[in-house]
Amino acid sequence: MNSIKQINGTITNVRDLSPTARLYTIKPKEPLDFIAGAFVNMFVEHDGKTIRKAFSISSSDREQAQFTFSIRLSPGGELTPLLWNEDFTNKTVKLMGPLGTNTADKMTSKKIFLFGFGVGAGVVKSLADNIATRPNIESLVIMTGNRNIEEILHKDYFDTLAKENEHVSVTYVVSDKEQTKYPSGYIQNHLSKYNFSNSDIYVCGQTVACTALENTVKATNPQNCKFFIEDFH
Numbered sequence: 001m002n003s004i005k006q007i008n009g010t011i012t013n014v015r016d017l018s019p020t021a022r023l024y025t026i027k028p029k030e031p032l033d034f035i036a037g038a039f040v041n042m043f044v045e046h047d048g049k050t051i052r053k054a055f056s057i058s059s060s061d062r063e064q065a066q067f068t069f070s071i072r073l074s075p076g077g078e079l080t081p082l083l084w085n086e087d088f089t090n091k092t093v094k095l096m097g098p099l100g101t102n103t104a105d106k107m108t109s110k111k112i113f114l115f116g117f118g119v120g121a122g123v124v125k126s127l128a129d130n131i132a133t134r135p136n137i138e139s140l141v142i143m144t145g146n147r148n149i150e151e152i153l154h155k156d157y158f159d160t161l162a163k164e165n166e167h168v169s170v171t172y173v174v175s176d177k178e179q180t181k182y183p184s185g186y187i188q189n190h191l192s193k194y195n196f197s198n199s200d201i202y203v204c205g206q207t208v209a210c211t212a213l214e215n216t217v218k219a220t221n222p223q224n225c226k227f228f229i230e231d232f233h
């Protein structure tokens with residue numbers, strides 16, 4: 001990982017991704033030199049208090065002058081209701097990063113799985129962008145888990161990536177059982193067709209979801225398989 005910087009950044013744009021998620025574009029004072037998969041601590045001043053939260057970068061690491069966070073509202077939370085209730089456009093925040101070890105440079109297999117639960121689809125997008133066009137990649141399987149159809153994040157991006165790269169596949173799993181358009185339940189209910197041996201497996205989301213998926217894959221007894229778990233504890 002590149003050296004950790006502590007710098008200011010400006011929130012230059014905020015837009016809705018879904019009823020409960022937003023995309024925040026941030027222009028750091030100087031490039032963070034992040035690698036896809038990294039996260040950043042953001043410090044927001046409020047009522048004389050500094051609130052610090054970690055967010056994964058959801059944009060391409062080919063663009064360093066600005067980057068995005070995909071953020072989900074946690075009702076009752078400390079920071080995200082504040083972000084939703086006030087217009088943060090043009091506000092300055094402190095940033096510490098890049099942080100994290102689950103970065104794209106560590107995922108070197110020819111077969112890579114990227115699993116994102118909920119807003120974890122954001123960092124999966126950044127990783128997919130880095131990995132999809134590697135000359136050695138034979139298979140990139142992307143699966144996102146979403147609570148309902150409206151909450152599927154970055155769908156246009158993933159659909160285009162899969163259309164333009166024959167070795168890339170994308171599946172949206174939706175836990176809302178009322179819908180029949182997409183595979184229903186959780187990501188780990190739809191893994192039986194895959195062979196996980198000789199692969200890198202990245203999983204991002206709430207701890208309980210990451211653990212359930214990891215256990216499902218391990219139960220297939222894969223050989224030479226490396227896990228990268230980014231849990232939003």
Ligand SMILES: Cc1cc2nc3c(=O)[nH]c(=O)nc-3n(C[C@H](O)[C@H](O)[C@H](O)COP(=O)(O)OP(=O)(O)OC[C@H]3O[C@@H](n4cnc5c(N)ncnc54)[C@H](O)[C@@H]3O)c2cc1C
Nearest residue numbers: 053054055056070071072074075076077078079080119232
């Ligand atoms: C490495 C990393 C990367 C992350 N990346 C992202 C990302 O890309 N996007 C993203 O949206 N989030 C990400 N997160 C999570 C993020 O840091 C915040 O935790 C999240 O946004 C919620 O922040 P908050 O201040 O609104 O809520 P918090 O105050 O942290 O609360 C979270 C939830 O817990 C509940 N809660 C709080 N206190 C209690 C309590 N005492 N008892 C019961 N429930 C309680 C709240 O009601 C709320 O629903 C990441 C976390 C980590 C560690």
